[in-house]
Amino acid sequence: MKQAKKLVGITDTTLRDAHQSLLATRMKLEDMLPIAEKMDMVGFHSMEVWGGATFDSCMRFLNEDPWERLRKLRKVIKNTKLQMLLRGQNLVGYRHYSDDVLERFINKAIGNGIDILRIFDALNDVRNMEKAMKVAKTEGGHVQATISYTISPFHNLDYYLQLAQTLKDIGADSLCIKDMAGIITPTMAYDLVKGLKEKVHLPVQLHCHYTSGMASMSYLKAIEAGADVVDCAVSSLANATSQPASETMVAALENTPWQTGLDLEQLSKIAEYFKKVRAKYNNFDVADGTVDANVLRYQIPGGMISNFISQLQQANALDKLPQVLEEVPRVRADFGYPPLVTPSSQIIGSQAVLNVLAGERYKMVTNEVKNYMKGLYGEPPAQINEEVRKKIIGDEKPITVRPADLLAPQMADAKKEINFYAESEEDVLSYILFPQVAKVFLEERLSGKSNVDFALVNKEKDSDVHPV
16 A cells, blocks of 8 residues: 655755855855745745854854845745744844843844744753744744754653643744754654654654764654654755755655655756855865764764864864863763753853863853853753852852843843944844944944954854854
8 A cells, every 4th residue: 555645845954054054154145146036946845044143144254234134035035935043032142132132033033034933942941932932923923943952861752752742832833853963863863753743743844964974864764754844955065064965855755755846957956056156165164074973972063173173273272172072071961961052052162171271170161151050041951060060150049030031121222322323123133132243233334334354343252163
């Protein structure tokens, strides 16, 4: 008896996560617009074009307005749903923002063209996702609630199924399994998707990075288990720390019960275009095409390793990289096994480097680590090592409320501060998210200058090396 055919959707990540992972988020709008209409005609489930590190990178490195990028892409892409990555209460930044900022940001994101909001929290703390999910729902967006996938003694199938049920209960329209390090095995992908489809009854999408070399196998097993959509990039910007190649998945699923309906000829032409585009960004190209099996040992996304190399080079201590890689899992255990995704990946990674360079664990700590131990990023998945917490914050008691409950409204004050330079509410939001970078960007725009030396304002956390 023949199985009924199911059309499997593909979300294209070429214009967001693919170049964020491979080209340090440096692709310019001028390289997206000429091909956008052809991509729109392919028939993708959606196109991920915004969010993650692209918002920051537009202003910091490219002298582009991220809101204008979204509007121009929306004008050209008329048939395909546009998707963004939203870091819950962190929005597209690295800390929590007040609820009034969150409400206006989501309102403007949807108003400027976003259809689907993939909402996640680095700690899988649902309290940090709930407000964003409810506002997105109210504004008419599709809420894709996200499970940040990781492996630890604490994280198991029951944990993920319970998390997914909670996300459904607070309004998720669909679920995404976000495997930012590329560590989900084909077997776990099958079991998790099967469990979600049987128990939670929502559309399920799988997002993997190819870092370990397992992603395509995991996609196939997830599809066999009932996954509705998988994330891919065109082949010239796929694999390595990016997503699996669209053409490969289309061909692999042909003549099976799970076809995509996409045309390989169309995809091939688009891939040829991006092959030429990629060559323009050779100075930022981080991929050597090889599989990084170390991610299976340390669960460290490829971009984190690039960041470690940069930090250690500055300290003239590159020989200590193996020690840092060994230290990351120990720090992560002390911190309650958070998934290594922005901003927890930066917090854990920076502390691992400090521990190795200082020769003593937690002798030096960052402000972010102190805030993490105070509960200001949310509740970790597992118990924090209390001896480590005491060493870092003494007898101070961590908060137990939702972190954003402690934040006063920010919009009104920000409007006053940036009023002279802001031309829209979107500009005010950009300023709140990245004050130093946005202020210089808006000042330069007002004065009519086109070439900004962003190295002078690069004081906030660099965001272009972590695939999230």
